[in-house]
Amino acid sequence: MFRLFASPGACSQISIIILEKAQANYELHSVHLAKGEHKKAEYLSINPKGKVPALMTKHGVLTETPAIVLFLHEEFENADILPANYPVTEVVSDLSWFASFIHPLITRYAKPDLIGVTTEVDAVKTVAQTQLNSAYRSIEKRLSASPFWNGDNWSAVDVYLFWTINRLKRAGFAFSEFDHVIQHYQKMLASPVVKRALLKESAL
Ligand SMILES: N[C@@H](CCC(=O)N[C@@H](CS)C(=O)NCC(=O)O)C(=O)O
Incomplete structure (x- = not known):
């Protein structure tokens, strides 16, 4: 089970769509940017960068959308997350x-x-x-x-x-x-x- 920390409308939306494409088992946790929740100690202990998205995996917390996309592509290799026939x-x-x-x-x-x-x-x-x-x-x-x-x-x-x-x-x-x-x-x-x-x- 993955956990994705996301804020409505923020770029964490990309990770949500990719998780859905992979039909992954995940939980969404809200970190409302508008309420400043990303700057609170509780969230900074998860992602010290104070940004969304952050994906909690069994290996630890992953940040930065391109890295999350590549990680999910490797985890779900048949989900067509990356295009076929492209390096x-x-x-x-x-x-x-x-x-x-x-x-x-x-x-x-x-x-x-x-x-x-x-x-x-x-x-x-x-x-x-x-x-x-x-x-x-x-x-x-x-x-x-x-x-x-x-x-x-x-x-x-x-x-x-x-x-x-x-x-x-x-x-x-x-x-x-x-x-x-x-x-x-x-x-x-x-x-x-x-x-x-x-x-x-x-x-x-
Ligand atoms: N390069 C990062 C960008 C992450 C990012 O800038 N997220 C924004 C939301 S779209 C954020 O958390 N902003 C809050 C802030 O910078 O205070 C990625 O691709 O994941």
């Missing part, structure tokens, strides 16, 4: 791009005040918006060749992409120029696995 290194490269480039831009766009530059909040958001638009233009180009990141079926990189769209839509980011990105989002939303994951997350 794992290529998938890690793509997951890392989402985790290390896109994700911090989302924080700057959605919560520019968290960056700590109190006088330049609007500028932080505007720069993030420009860089995000450029990133989604390249994603749009990729999705014009196939409906999902690695072909006709969705896998881990699609889940990361789905979460970025979900999060940015809530923050008011305009996706109107990105038809393929929106179609990707709608296809992911229609997936029974994703529906199940979002339902479980909504109970947090």
